[in-house]
Amino acid sequence: MSTVLLVDDDSDNRWALQLALEGNGHRVVLARNGLDALKKLARGIPRLIITDWEMPEMDGAELCRHVRCNPALAHLPIILLSAMPEPGHGPPCWSAVFRKPADLSVLMQTVDALAAERLVGAVAPLAPESPMASRWQAVNPRCWP
Template identity: 60%
Template sequence: MSTVLLVDDDPENLWALQLALESCGHDVVLAESGREALQKLQRQLPRLIVTDWEMPGMDGAELCRRVRCQPALADLPIIMLSARPEPEDRSPCWTAFFQKPANLAVLLDSVNVFIAERLAVVSRRRPIGEPAPSRLKPVDSRCWP
């Protein structure tokens, strides 16, 4: 199916979510910190990111802000997981928020919906080989000396 970047500092959470995502047919790339996730994003573009909020070093919220600052990644869906409730005083930079323990079926359905929406947007884009529209009209080659 599609590649999902899974970010969490807890190996047990990584393992459980990796199994669930792979059982749905997704390829999973693992990162144990926000910094490692940013490094992996430079090498591979996933269809979606699932990240934990509370991690040492760079937390999930900072990871989201840094992803949104990169034009190539700005529209990438991000699912935030946290043991704490979603903060109401911030404007979120993630696409969806799930409080742990999250309902796994609902989480996986959300992953599939976001990936399907992203694939639909990508398929509507103009193919790379097609020239960009221009207001300039081509000149007849016979007019040139």
């Protein structure tokens, strides 16, 4: 089970996508716009983000830029949903784009694939090769009480 941050200003869209995602075994955290999403991201990091493009206060493209500029979040896959054509200004900050109304089966396959990629990419941190090869190596041992 993976956690998905779902960002959309339309409550009907949030409800429909939440049902589909939860039916596919995902836990869903809801946000109404980009600013709300950033607040939710400060509390916990999901496996991936699904966001609408056009929203009040902060749109999906701006949310993507904020996420990509934050080192703790930059690795997150982002799916952009839009009734408009894909934004063409600058390089895309998202992993996939779906036009509304999106084919739910294809969207769920993409969500599952991106969540699985993130799991495969999540490697446990390596243990230091020697006791001295750690972040404390630079600390003079005489400084410890």
